Amino acid sequence: MTDAAVGSGRRGGTAPGGPSPAVQLPPVVAAEHQAAVAAFRESYTALPAGAPVRLAKRTSNLFRFRDPAPGARGHRGPQGPGAPAGLDASAFTRVLHVDPAARAAVVGGMTTYEDLADATLRHQLMPLVVPQLKTITLGGAVTGLGIESTSLRNGLPHESVTAMEILTGDGRVVTATPEGEHAELFRGFPNSYGTLGYALSLTIELEPVAPFVHLRHFRFSSPPACMDAIARIAADGSLHGHRADFVDGTAFGLDEIYLTVGACSDVAPWRSDYTGQRIYYQSVRGPHEDFLTIRDYLWRWDTDWFWCSRPFGVQRPMIRKFWPRRYRRSDVYRSLVAFDRRHRLSATLIANRGGAPREAVIQDVEIPVGRGAEFLSFFAAEVGMSPVWLCPLRLRSDSPWPLYPLEPGEAYVNFGFWGTVPLPPGRADGHHNRLVEAEVTALGGHKGLYSTSCYSEDEFWAAYNGPAYARLKSAYDAGGRLAGLYEKCVRGS
Numbered sequence: 001m002t003d004a005a006v007g008s009g010r011r012g013g014t015a016p017g018g019p020s021p022a023v024q025l026p027p028v029v030a031a032e033h034q035a036a037v038a039a040f041r042e043s044y045t046a047l048p049a050g051a052p053v054r055l056a057k058r059t060s061n062l063f064r065f066r067d068p069a070p071g072a073r074g075h076r077g078p079q080g081p082g083a084p085a086g087l088d089a090s091a092f093t094r095v096l097h098v099d100p101a102a103r104a105a106v107v108g109g110m111t112t113y114e115d116l117a118d119a120t121l122r123h124q125l126m127p128l129v130v131p132q133l134k135t136i137t138l139g140g141a142v143t144g145l146g147i148e149s150t151s152l153r154n155g156l157p158h159e160s161v162t163a164m165e166i167l168t169g170d171g172r173v174v175t176a177t178p179e180g181e182h183a184e185l186f187r188g189f190p191n192s193y194g195t196l197g198y199a200l201s202l203t204i205e206l207e208p209v210a211p212f213v214h215l216r217h218f219r220f221s222s223p224p225a226c227m228d229a230i231a232r233i234a235a236d237g238s239l240h241g242h243r244a245d246f247v248d249g250t251a252f253g254l255d256e257i258y259l260t261v262g263a264c265s266d267v268a269p270w271r272s273d274y275t276g277q278r279i280y281y282q283s284v285r286g287p288h289e290d291f292l293t294i295r296d297y298l299w300r301w302d303t304d305w306f307w308c309s310r311p312f313g314v315q316r317p318m319i320r321k322f323w324p325r326r327y328r329r330s331d332v333y334r335s336l337v338a339f340d341r342r343h344r345l346s347a348t349l350i351a352n353r354g355g356a357p358r359e360a361v362i363q364d365v366e367i368p369v370g371r372g373a374e375f376l377s378f379f380a381a382e383v384g385m386s387p388v389w390l391c392p393l394r395l396r397s398d399s400p401w402p403l404y405p406l407e408p409g410e411a412y413v414n415f416g417f418w419g420t421v422p423l424p425p426g427r428a429d430g431h432h433n434r435l436v437e438a439e440v441t442a443l444g445g446h447k448g449l450y451s452t453s454c455y456s457e458d459e460f461w462a463a464y465n466g467p468a469y470a471r472l473k474s475a476y477d478a479g480g481r482l483a484g485l486y487e488k489c490v491r492g493s
């Protein structure tokens with residue numbers, strides 16, 4: 001670590017609560033971590049010039065499929081000279097320290113939220129935003145923009161980071177903080193997708209939690225009614241008297257949309273369990289009230305990968321009974337999808353049966369709440385996939401983050417949709433994804449970059465602040481050792 005104490009004592013955001021003091025690592029942990037950073041840096045600088053660089057991580061939640069980087073556990077991909085070099089990130093997969101008094105933690109950049117939440121819940125604390133999928137890592141959620149049902153209160157995961165230790169593309173290890181020498185890198189790291197450098201450790205704020213979450217599911221029979229309710233929650237912090245510590249939603253159709261509002265609770269008259277035979281997304285249709293432990297709440301969507309476990313048959317009671325519990329996890333389903341995509345199994349099956357080719361439409365988009373109803377109507381007419389996930393958010397910071405310039409103070413709704421739809425006759429792959437991109441732009445929204453993107457270079461840089469990115473790239477990776485953002489996220493290189 002470059003600094004003895006990580007954590008600048010400053011917040012990235014503007015929410016009340018006061019800055020976390022700098023967090024000191026226990027000396028043994030600090031020494032081990034420093035050795036791991038030095039070794040990682042050495043292996044980075046030893047990579048042959050010009051060879052593409054990839055993190056060798058065991059898990060991923062990207063939806064741009066390619067062979068895993070050499071070095072990743074379970075890797076059986078190419079190893080030849082043209083293959084991307086895999087940097088072993090395994091030394092950065094643990095929580096280095098939780099400081100309950102400071103309500104802060106220092107965390108390895110490739111630590112999964114499953115491990116991170118387990119470490120903090122022991123102290124009745126949690127990160128301010130915990131993305132829904134267990135294997136999303138802290139570094140991945142910061143550089144690739146995670147979101148969750150606390151995002152209306154707490155913004156996005158990067159907004160509760162107070163310091164990041166980054167191996168930059170040009171081979172330096174720097175500590176970026178909101179106001180230090182590398183403040184511009186701190187602000188520009190979110191949505192850079194590992195193209196400026198890799199976060200090796202991050203200091204984050206934590207917040208207290210109660211043992212249970214009391215959920216209420218409110219039904220709306222039109223998109224405008226639902227968007228009005230989100231705007232009310234954004235203004236009041238509650239809906240019909242129920243405190244909105246957590247809020248997200250599920251649209252099964254334009255006339256059947258649910259907002260799930262959760263309040264921290266010290267008591268639970270009953271506790272539901274959606275890790276067994278019952279399935280969480282089906283539960284939002286009724287009964288209208290529910291209780292979960294905080295841990296079960298955090299992972300409510302992971303067991304069935306939202307609803308995306310459906311094609312594997314595991315939502316059928318007979319199959320579910322025999323599908324081992326340890327395989328009811330989003331990373332297992334993602335691996336199955338990755339295998340299918342690489343070997344084109346279902347595409348070949350559909351073609352052999354004479355079915356219409358299908359397009360994968362897997363996206364998360366953010367739309368200002370005032371235009372959210374229009375987006376839902378467009379989506380139902382042009383794409384027609386359901387359910388759709390809704391998650392309101394508002395930046396915590398009072399200034400925009402350069403590479404993903406959401407407006408401070410404005411409430412947005414994240415719409416997430418993950419599946420395939422048949423292509424209309426005569427339309428090529430990309431048809432629906434392009435329609436979604438155009439609509440997002442027309443409605444003043446933004447689109448996450450973890451999946452397919454079809455933007456032209458001009459459109460892309462207009463949406464993702466080309467000038468700011470160019471400045472950062474030349475300051476931290478002038479030699480272009482790491483791929484550029486457009487090359488990585490659109491061209492998939």
Ligand SMILES: Cc1cc2nc3c(=O)[nH]c(=O)nc-3n(C[C@H](O)[C@H](O)[C@H](O)COP(=O)(O)OP(=O)(O)OC[C@H]3O[C@@H](n4cnc5c(N)ncnc54)[C@H](O)[C@@H]3O)c2cc1C
Nearest residue numbers: 060061062109131136137139140144146147194198199450
């Ligand atoms: C179906 C689906 C549903 C999703 N749902 C949600 C959701 O509900 N909530 C949510 O928050 N997000 C969601 N995501 C998006 C997810 O948060 C992002 O894709 C995130 O970047 C994944 O993080 P990861 O740790 O798995 O990183 P990876 O998938 O391994 O990597 C993502 C990118 O980040 C880079 N990267 C990874 N670690 C680091 C690091 N330490 N430093 C710098 N760069 C790094 C990688 O090089 C890569 O370009 C979803 C994605 C998919 C595919």
